[in-house]
Amino acid sequence: MAALSWPLAHNTIRRQVKNNAFGNVRNGGTRPHQGWDLYAPLFTPCYAIADGKIEWARPRGDLGNLVLLRFEHGRQIYWAAYAHLGVIFPAEGALIARNEPIALTGTTGNAASMSGDDLHLHFEIRTMPFPGNGLGGRVDPALLYGYAPIGSTIVQTRGESRTASGVKGLLVPGVNVLEGP
Template sequence: MSFLAWPLETNRIRRDVTNNTFGTVRRNADGTKRAHQGWDLVATPLTACYAIAEGVIRKSENHDAKGHGKLVVLEFLFQGRTLFALYSHLTIVSVARATKVKQGEAIAYTGTSGNANGMNGKDQHLHFEIRDELEAGRGLGGRVDPKTFYGRAPREYIVVESHGQKRLLNPSGTGLKINAGDMRRW
């Protein structure tokens, strides 16, 4: 496999703000910095989530009410590394643990579970992580910034993926259609 697919058909960072990307990008009430472990991608409830690579489902569970909520973790091999993609705040999980999936296969549907409960409108999202450990814990340890594989976070533009082709769209709706092979080099 030479590239990772995108987790949603339409991919854009929630509210186009840095604190919904990976890194020490958020602040506590007292002003101290804290980590955000992945990307929050805009997604209304029941948006299909797709396997970013061929692999095996390692987790398919309702994690907790204050964190990820319903989640799926996909184990896959990419560039000689075993990695894990976490999808959370789901409403429907359509794959069971140990299921083999193909790249681009629908594996879940977004929702507002976990700490996304009660979010409306522009705040509804898929929380998406790439990990190099199945159990990553708190902080950024055991996680990899998704832009390592995707080139950059989709802020202030949208990446649309459908049937092996990509389109970059700006907020005004104009777009550029680009062959999937070209997208991996930007």
Template sequence: MFSSGPLPRVKIRRNSPSNRFGRVRSGGKRVHQGEDYQADIGTPILAVDDGVVAFIRNGGDYGLQICIKTVLTHNGNPVYAFYAHLSRVDVKACQQLKSGQPMGATGDTGNARGMRGEDCHLHFEVRTRASPGLGLGGRLDPRGFVRYG
């Protein structure tokens, strides 16, 4: 379990199963590689645990994104926390982080562009590799790590 939430308040967007992790889209035919948490644009994003910034990128469906390597492990593998659709990043690659430290803000970049109201969200993933590629490989269900509420 992470020692902090990725947002000040963590709530699944629209309480919809399709915003959860796994084979939850298109009748189980499409995967969702993380969870979508309702968050107004500009909501602070927080480091979920002590760690280091693995990378910061901007592009594709994720838009502006941060990946942090946390101090946690899972079955001997490092645990990474990945944040997407950001409007701003206030940290640098390789920067040391403390749990709960603000790192930037939510936004509407990537395939979240133009979303408003209850559709605004943070896409959040728990990974065992910084860049796992397509599908669910190298990803873990956030429900085993995230503090909701």
């Protein structure tokens, strides 16, 4: 089973608080957040976390410009959702390779007022393409990645830098460096 890549080059939960990770983490534990908010300055490149197919690549409600990438992992089918995007690269139906750039982050949908340290990619792992509100039809991304990067930054190298680093899971103070493809 191929490892998943992380969606950004530098992956860390916005403001390092669990309210911006997955679960019933908002309004004192009464309101759900369906994914991770990964801090990202405006127009940060987003990458395919796995080989898969683009099943949605246009605006959708509060999520703004949304990409849904359908992929298989551990014999399960999932959809990675990338939301509030500024620019989307692939067309719907495109077949995408892991680590291919697919979008630039933005402030579309209900992220329009975000700025500074709140700029982010909203990232979900779904078990169906279009679940409703609440947490149903999603899983905690930490289930697939092992943990949420709160208080740490996961640096995902890709392509040529894989050879340069040649290491897997190297722990650098404050930063985890994972190998590329």
